[in-house]
Amino acid sequence: MKINNILISLDLSGFDHSVVDYTLFFAAKAAEKPHLVLFHNIRYDFLDDSLGLEPDETKKLKETIEANIRTEYKKKITQTGLTYEIQVKEDNSTAQSLLRSKNEKYVDLIIMGQKKPPYGAGILPQKILTLDQDRTPVLLVPVGLTPKIDKMLAPIDLSPATTKILNWVTLLSEQLQTQSEGIYVYQLPMTYFPYFSTSDDELEANLKRKAEKRIEAFMRKNAVKPKENWPITVKKGANITAVILKHLEKHPADLVILGRIGRTSLLGNQLGGIARRVMAARTATPLLIV
């Protein structure tokens, strides 16, 4: 697995700098330097008469924006020794336009800012994750973050998505020289059945043991392992998202790697429930959805 091309989605806001800085930090550490595609789609639906543009100025807008992006980021990017190109599009749909550029350029990773209200609606990442048939990994970078990846957290559910997560954990651990930790949440039947009380320690221990065995069996079958004795925290809980977020709060990580589609996806390419809920929680940690 390699990252040859990275697409950076820009929206011309001040947050773009955070996203580019994070990408450069990320890409510069890669063994083989990836090529960057700086992408922007002009939002004509947002540009009304208040801008006061003459018709010929509108025509020139594309070049103006392209020139501006070059001015802003050329120096930064060339300093890191990475190659780049700029794509400014004038499409009706930003999501479709981005996905077209992704296909044209054989992009392996999309990086975009994750805005949260009131800074923005945060709709684009959702659309990309839902519409992209190829399931290209998407890295969501929260605004105003100092680039740093010392520790990664990977929630796993032992579904096929877990294999993908483990591939990424292995790749990033090697390239970025970071620590990583897995978390597996098992659910207790007592939520639904009254004869097990929450204080039933024996039952709980039993379930935990079973969960650990399942993880062991999965790791044995799976050729890809992050490393020997990869630490996996096994936790109980009815609400998996809440457990993951609570764990993240207590043991902060610099990157969370999530599966795009979980065990119970019945809707094909739709985004899985856990990924959707963790995204909606708008954590201050970047999310890599694979």
Next chain:
Amino acid sequence: MSKNKYFDIHAPVFYPAAFIILTTILLSFFFSDSIVEVFSAFQKGASDNMGWFFIIATNIFVIASLYFAFSKSGNIRLGGDDAKPEFSTFSWFAMLFSAGIGIGLLFYGVAEPIYHFSNPPWHSDNAAENAQKAMLYTFLHWGMHGWGPYVIIGLALAYFTFNKNLPLTVRSLFYPLIGDKIYKWPGNSIDVLAVVATLFGLATTLGLGVQQVAAGLDYLFGIPNTTQTHIILIGLITLAATTSVVAGLEKGVRFLSVINMRLALVFLLLVLILGPTTHLLDGFIQNVGHYFNNLLTAGTWAETYTGGEWQNDWTIFYWAWWISWSPFVGIFIARVSKGRTVREFVLGVLLVPSMLIFLWMSVFGGAAIFMEMNGIGNIAEAVNADLSTSLFVFLEEFPLSSITSFIGIVLVTIFFVTSSDSGSLVVDSITSGGKLDAPVGQRIFWALMEGAVAAALLFAGGLKALQSVVISAGLPFAILLLIVIYSLNQAFRADLDAKRRRALEKERKEYIRYVKNIIQSEDNEDQ
């Protein structure tokens, strides 16, 4: 609003409601027959002429509920984005059951399937077909179509109370229609009606429960089944309900509901294990499949070409009954559902209880039909003679019948108590102007009042009269529910749109600013 340590009364609701209830009790002593006549005529008229309306309305309730669950509205959390559920999922389910239909389950669990089996409206001599259809129509009456009205009212009340800060009373449902007038006389009148309907509805259902407990005691211990026994039973049960209501929602109602749910599960397992287990489990799977396969056909069947009164007596009666109970159960469900998402709420209230009821009906009804088909007992005769003894006649055919019958009586009694205490909490809430926890004195007053109404009605013979009044309320409430669906959908949309629009507008303004800056900086460079 008068307030002291023991009472926190919203006077324009409390006094008129208390007055109407007391007057009706007095009237029912003297004019019971006339009341029965008038309302029975109304009920019959509504069933005869408006059956089609009830049928389409219940279907709309189910479709609307599922729409709310699976559309974007499903993500809205009752009580705001950061609200946490107040009760565990099991306690929540337990309370849903105990408030609404516990007594009905015990009353009709054996009786209804066997009644349809022995008196089929579809004129077939094929016993297997009769059994299958008997279960189908029992499932229809107790399944998603029944819970639909509870979902709609409960969801609307929870949303308007916890997300829009309106009081937890029926008047809040009208906020999108009449605005601030809900705080004036139109709102007060609505709440008075809701209190009266809730209290009478409870009293009549409690009447059913007492009859069944008394029938059981007579059957088991030979205690004479007289009005005197009924009134003593009401006294004892009211005492228990009052204690539970004084203890509050957390300690009293939740505790009793959970105990009862566990006992009900034990009872279910006992009958399942002692009865023809494999046959019952086979039946459960087959009945559920048959139900979902025929949901549309059975749900829209209107007895058009066959004619007859069967549907009016059963299906339409049930629809009116569920709908007329929905304000009471809806308020209670809303009260305990803070912190759930709309999706959780709908699936929790619509599907989970339905599936548990299907299991219950498949076990009790399935075992009864099995006995009848194999000539083991003569339950059909007992059901046709007296519905309230059917459970005990049925249990007699099982080993350990004295134990199972005793559990049956305990279950009916506790369901009685939980219906009564949750009802009192609802009436407390309405008569205190929508407060979530009314003072102790008021709780005691309404719990005792309920017992008094039930006792007075049994004594005066007005139970049937009130039953027809309550069921007659189904038609206007059905219309109200349709309006609620519309206004709730508008409110959900407005909520989601406003959130999205605010964020988009901000994004749009920022984008224009960035583009302007870029153009300006390029212009400056050119110069």
